[in-house]
Amino acid sequence: MTFDCTVRSCTVSSLNPLRTYQTMVTMRIYEEAVGAAVETGEVHGEMHLGIGQEAVAAALAAALRPEDAIVSTHRPHLHALAHGVDPVAMLAELLERDGLSRGKGGHMHLFAPERNFMCTGIVGAGAPIAAGYALALRGTGAVAVAVAGDGAMNQGAVLETLNLAALWNLPMVFLVEDNGYGISVRREDASAGVLAERGGSFGIPGATCDGTDPQAVLDALEPAFARARGGEGPAVVVAEVYRFRGHYEGDADQYRSPEEKASWMGEDRDPVHRQRALLVAQGTDASDIEAAETAAAATVGGWLAAARALPMPDPARVREDVIA
Amino acid sequence: MTFDCTVRSCTVSSLNPLRTYQTMVTMRIYEEAVGAAVETGEVHGEMHLGIGQEAVAAALAAALRPEDAIVSTHRPHLHALAHGVDPVAMLAELLERDGLSRGKGGHMHLFAPERNFMCTGIVGAGAPIAAGYALALRGTGAVAVAVAGDGAMNQGAVLETLNLAALWNLPMVFLVEDNGYGISVRREDASAGVLAERGGSFGIPGATCDGTDPQAVLDALEPAFARARGGEGPAVVVAEVYRFRGHYEGDADQYRSPEEKASWMGEDRDPVHRQRALLVAQGTDASDIEAAETAAAATVGGWLAAARALPMPDPARVREDVIA
Amino acid sequence: MSTSTKVAPFGSQIVAETLLEAMTEDERIIVLGEDVARLGGVFGATRKLHAQFGSERVLDTPISETAFIGAAIGAAQAGLRPVVELMFVDFLGVCFDQIVNQMAKHRYMSGGRVTVPLVLRTAVGCIGAAAQHSQVLSASFAHIPGLKVAFPASPGDLRGLLLTALADPDPVVFLEHKWLLKTRADSQPWHEDEPLAVEPVEFGRLRRLRDGGDITIVAAGYMVQLAYLAAQELAGEGIEAGVIDLRTLVPLDREGLVHEAASAPTLLVVDDDYADYGMSGEIIASIAEALGPEAPRMRRHAVDVPIPANKALEELVVPSPTSIAEAARAALGCG
């Protein structure tokens, strides 16, 4: 079951390729900065980066409205950026400073209530919570997005939520970032059937898209969002991507072959490079491309400086915020 | 996705209608005796009876081999009888005597390791355990049956197990007794989509059958068992039934309309009466029918007397059997 | 006991009427769970709510505890005040992640930016349904930082603590003992005011229900009633037993406990949850830490095996007035 744009007569928007490129470069540099902070010891815990998956987040940014909710995963930064979560407060939190969560949450536990954004480090656990947002938002035109990896699609929490979302006709989009692996386990060794059809038995339509191309992702997301906003219920969108880093920073990552990595991470398929190539092919001025890159680097540089200027969390408050 | 007998070239057996009738009457009387024991106070806990669902169990009895495993639910007696679990020891356990589980398990916690039979009172929890039996039995030609109610099909445990069973090509049959309700909640208020298609997204075929007709159930079960025995993996079989009693003995059962009850429980649809009518239509001697009924009553009467002759559990052993 | 000629309501009715009242006042309250709508709850504790408020606010759910408890969390964060029913506490295992890692931790993990104001109502205790439907598991919640745990002992507290839970900014696990739900509001062995008139009861303050110079029995939930009956039995033998009702396990009134223990020559903790690594240990340890050698002699009487099916066996395992009295005598060295 897939949704058909002609039937639904929704018009899919065209992304501005240059702005999208700048967004994607910003995301890439943001994640690289976070990775570098692991090296410097500013981050001492586990760190999962979204490098390679920027096209999905860039498309998501275009599909989301501020009042929408999104519950992300252990790999959450790009979704937060896409939804307009304060990038400095988030970066400060990632660097274990007095950030988004006062240094208590850390990178898998980002909360931005002003954007109805959160994430969780427990695989699959976000889907039911997204359903709760959807329940509360039902009828307002807002949508709740549950992000899941391919591996998460086998967790009872997600599967139960597919049923609940269909049953209650919730305004939800299940966004699956299928990077082919759950840590070391290949999708085909973990998931029977086709992920986009996981909602099928509950009557939920699904679509698969090329997750390295932001326009392709938006083409898949928009009808899903339109359905949900229009009160027609949930949809599943699977974006096929590749994670460029190990599962976490420090992962030896020997479970993926060099050939496989090369096939996904080359210039022809790296989403950032692809988007750049698109600009070049469209005849965009080299200076405009360069300006976008410079702006992205400057932006993240500024965020990083601002985040680093924030104090460390107050040790006196470590025992606060457990209960009121 | 349904399995097609012509394609699979499996031959479905014909049940002997008279023997099947006797089995069903025996089951009916057995459950009635248990219900009566609730009245007498011999059973003091919750009691869920399978009255109305005998046709499924009778067919199951024909499909099962002694070495197969079956993990049943909170409504387990008929499946136990179908698999040849000692009816006296079980009855004794139900009557809180020194029975199958020394009076410690009770009616939702019956264990007959010699038949790889068990059940659990936690909805959905049996499916993963059945998968474990299937894993251990894989390659032997034996099958593990996971029984679930319609309501259980929304529990993460069952949904996860569908994936696991498909992925590992486990010799499993998911037998769903769809009686239209999970306690008071109607199937359509709890389950999106079609139950027999729940396995579809995992590549598991499913079939729906008339659960009031034992031959129809066997027609659906046999190809599923044949697939599993032949190493072709799991299947889902949904049998449409009605529970004639409240959810538990004592349930006021006002959530089901008198009209609905009448439509299912009349002579034309009551599986026991239907089977009797079939015999009559086939020209079976009235005396043979009567003999079967008498035999069934005598059998259960004998079991009941034998069970009641067993002692109460030994209070001195109440703290044994927690750990070795 | 009440002297009113009107038949007293069941505990379940008190819960239902308190919810009805609260829902009338606060539009943000929604109720969800298995069989809570059309049936009004398997124990009747949500009766009439669906008729009154309809399917937008009173939702029957599929048997998907993870999904609907998680949904309650999301809805709470989005501004609603969900009251979610876990039919029997024994089912916590299928949804414990949402309880342990989500609702309990969101406030802390967000540095206080997010609160999860929901009430997780669940039926606890043994009314005869064996090992998977008779548990209390109160300590399984109380062990996890971030959850409040209320455990009413009487009809009045069913209402008083529920009112407080409904106004609390944090997730409150509200343990409803099945016997309390199933018996009438004038059945607790001490006098209480008309339960439906009870005001909110503060969390974290124990109450002394009975004075006693020989031994003090500490309990929570329905066990408080049984302890009271045991105390009455002991009084007939000249043993004066005090009875303490903890009311909430989290926050725990350690100060009050230590105060009570300081004047008690002997102390007995009664619990129908499991003994090991549970409430009884917490109570005794809290007192031992605070009072050291000044602490009274302390003993526990709690469940130490899975609940068996057979009634006679069950009675050997679950505390009763008789077994509590016996444990008290043993603690006093006169058993």
Place this chain on the structure above:
Amino acid sequence: MSTSTKVAPFGSQIVAETLLEAMTEDERIIVLGEDVARLGGVFGATRKLHAQFGSERVLDTPISETAFIGAAIGAAQAGLRPVVELMFVDFLGVCFDQIVNQMAKHRYMSGGRVTVPLVLRTAVGCIGAAAQHSQVLSASFAHIPGLKVAFPASPGDLRGLLLTALADPDPVVFLEHKWLLKTRADSQPWHEDEPLAVEPVEFGRLRRLRDGGDITIVAAGYMVQLAYLAAQELAGEGIEAGVIDLRTLVPLDREGLVHEAASAPTLLVVDDDYADYGMSGEIIASIAEALGPEAPRMRRHAVDVPIPANKALEELVVPSPTSIAEAARAALGCG
């Protein structure tokens, strides 16, 4: 410390080699869990097993803890001896029903007719990954009758207790502290024999690792090592601290504990699981019940909030040698 020139193996290697040895001897042992096969476990504790025994006996699973832990139960009942890995103990919530209501209760509910011989290995403790990946939750298992809970404190016990677990007829929850997995076998602060030569270690018998006339520190798992380091620090100040390793929380060596406590003037329980309604309470209460006024002064030092992300905050919350020494001084009134 070992004086051998050979580099000592990591804790994770000890687990893997012990499993390899046991699997060679006992064909019924299978290993299943997330990333246990091709990767050899995220901590490397199942390395080489898949290469050695193939996919029939070493199975990577989907991220479906309920399904595969349930499958381990069924397989155990069908005659296999599954070793199932729950990657982090923090994930217990998604599969707790299979643990609480199934594996723990089948023996009892079957009147002893069924046993569930499986080992549930899981990584516990804080190595810096915040509130959902740093928990210990040992008491959450130990509270439930029917589970055995082993908690090795040293490389030798990783092997010795695992060997016992693999031969046990009951479900054993085997808590592997991450620091123990990630550090080398000669890193514990006391001398131990070559860990890979260690024999099975009996369940339910604590061990005293250090004598001390001033205070006795009781702990389990990796906290024992930190307690030992704290004791060394205290020795420099003239405070003699004994160190007790519980080894298994279930069965708990209450007799041994009481014996140790009887000769200790002060006792400190250290736990990196949560303080409330947990192990520290159980230990203190067990001693208080048995010894009454003869009990030593008792204190606990345990985790009392969710684990924060920031390293400095984390260090304020998770016990360290320094904080243990400080707690010991406080307990002695010289803090």
